[in-house]
Amino acid sequence: MQNKSSGIKVAVDAIVFGYSKHDGISVLLIQRKYKPYKDIWAIPGGFVLEDESLEDAVKRELLEETGITVNYLEQLYTFGEPNRDPRQRVISIAYFGLVKTSQYQELKASTDAENANWFSIKKLPSLAFDHKQMITAAIERLRAKVRYQPVGFELLDKKFPFSDLEKLYLALLDKEINRRNFSKKILSFDFLEETGELSKPEGKGRPSKMYQFNPKRYKELLKEGFHFEI
Amino acid sequence: MQNKSSGIKVAVDAIVFGYSKHDGISVLLIQRKYKPYKDIWAIPGGFVLEDESLEDAVKRELLEETGITVNYLEQLYTFGEPNRDPRQRVISIAYFGLVKTSQYQELKASTDAENANWFSIKKLPSLAFDHKQMITAAIERLRAKVRYQPVGFELLDKKFPFSDLEKLYLALLDKEINRRNFSKKILSFDFLEETGELSKPEGKGRPSKMYQFNPKRYKELLKEGFHFEI
DNA sequence: CCAAAAGTGTTGAGAATACACCCATGA
DNA sequence: TCATGGGTGTATTCTCAACACTTTTGG
Numbered sequence: 001m002q003n004k005s006s007g008i009k010v011a012v013d014a015i016v017f018g019y020s021k022h023d024g025i026s027v028l029l030i031q032r033k034y035k036p037y038k039d040i041w042a043i044p045g046g047f048v049l050e051d052e053s054l055e056d057a058v059k060r061e062l063l064e065e066t067g068i069t070v071n072y073l074e075q076l077y078t079f080g081e082p083n084r085d086p087r088q089r090v091i092s093i094a095y096f097g098l099v100k101t102s103q104y105q106e107l108k109a110s111t112d113a114e115n116a117n118w119f120s121i122k123k124l125p126s127l128a129f130d131h132k133q134m135i136t137a138a139i140e141r142l143r144a145k146v147r148y149q150p151v152g153f154e155l156l157d158k159k160f161p162f163s164d165l166e167k168l169y170l171a172l173l174d175k176e177i178n179r180r181n182f183s184k185k186i187l188s189f190d191f192l193e194e195t196g197e198l199s200k201p202e203g204k205g206r207p208s209k210m211y212q213f214n215p216k217r218y219k220e221l222l223k224e225g226f227h228f229e230i
Numbered sequence: 231m232q233n234k235s236s237g238i239k240v241a242v243d244a245i246v247f248g249y250s251k252h253d254g255i256s257v258l259l260i261q262r263k264y265k266p267y268k269d270i271w272a273i274p275g276g277f278v279l280e281d282e283s284l285e286d287a288v289k290r291e292l293l294e295e296t297g298i299t300v301n302y303l304e305q306l307y308t309f310g311e312p313n314r315d316p317r318q319r320v321i322s323i324a325y326f327g328l329v330k331t332s333q334y335q336e337l338k339a340s341t342d343a344e345n346a347n348w349f350s351i352k353k354l355p356s357l358a359f360d361h362k363q364m365i366t367a368a369i370e371r372l373r374a375k376v377r378y379q380p381v382g383f384e385l386l387d388k389k390f391p392f393s394d395l396e397k398l399y400l401a402l403l404d405k406e407i408n409r410r411n412f413s414k415k416i417l418s419f420d421f422l423e424e425t426g427e428l429s430k431p432e433g434k435g436r437p438s439k440m441y442q443f444n445p446k447r448y449k450e451l452l453k454e455g456f457h458f459e460i
Numbered sequence: 461c462c463a464a465a466a467g468t469g470t471t472g473a474g475a476a477t478a479c480a481c482c483c484a485t486g487a
Numbered sequence: 488t489c490a491t492g493g494g495t496g497t498a499t500t501c502t503c504a505a506c507a508c509t510t511t512t513g514g
Contacts, residue, residue, distance in 0.1 A: 007280065008239075008278060009238075010238045010240060010321055048238060050319055053310065053311055053312060054310040075307060080240075081283055091240055091284070091323075
């Protein structure tokens, strides 16, 4: 019975996370300029063009609306309740993205686009449509994912002191983590390498070795049947 | 820039798995009656109606086309490549379902609908559209899911001998499982209960105790922060 | 020299693994 | 009484959590 035609519209949305030691996990939002939910903060996104793939649509909208290019992107969930958009039936394929915030200080607050900004997930504003729900789902995904896939590095600088990683995990996982055991575990995986550099200490304390993630090594380990798990 | 109208159509598809000791994991397919891919086997599904939720659409199509009601259903992935349907742009939200096969011997081969049948995932026929890819994704999900969520029971009879569970896991996981250690582990979770009944042995061997899954107990355990993992 | 943050060694508890053996049934 | 599949005990290995101590820096 594949005959009924439907006037349903198809959109994509992108929940993009960044991280900083000061604000913890942040999400990228835009302030809507037009009709429904005018001036309200929302997740960047928009309608899919007739001949573009879903992922291309997400990347295009992100670039147009915020000027950002993500370095990790995966499909999250498709939201399709009949009344999620007051205008008409719209289903939205939500994507989940990660960005090294430090590289993208400059958010596009220009062009035709909306005002774009980062919001700590601890202090979210009111949100348009079902976007609150989307962010909740994305945070859940991030929390789960960080435990069984080394996605944490997508949020940190290329080179980072070990304590940054520890703080990131502390922000994401509920349970406390023991400094000693955490470092033993992560280092035993053997996909982090010392860069040889030392951090210039901010204020007090001993400077720390800088590390970087080695994706090649990680892929090798995967082939050998290795399984990451925090 | 949320202005462009799109003529994209929205469909849902359901990859439904069943299990039997003889065929292992099977997937439910229908034989197409109409134009593109006529007579080819395909995943049940169809277009979403203007005012129905995605999940309702899946359930409706499954019932119409196969007569089956699933006892587990979750969203799997949204497939949206521009050329996945030769007629026009169609995006499809694929769902993942599980069924206790033994309860649904009778597949609807009647009405207006297509011919419906179970196929062992080891002997799949040629498939319409990108449905091969969908099944692959669903199998991956099942294999992963069975490790950290007790979904296996959705495929077995309400009451089952322990060895059935073991055979199911053997069919799903690559690595061998030690009979002794597997039963110790599962039983230590404490969400299985003995029914008191014994199986009538088929052929040789000692009859086995019958077990059943206790969902209430499982939910309690979850609240206590329990984490299932094989 | 003191506080703060980084870095490392060790030990004991509990889980996973391997192995071995006993039990109930049909033929 | 034997073959087959079900049921259970236990020693060994390994992982993980807890704790304590040392090192390097700024003030």
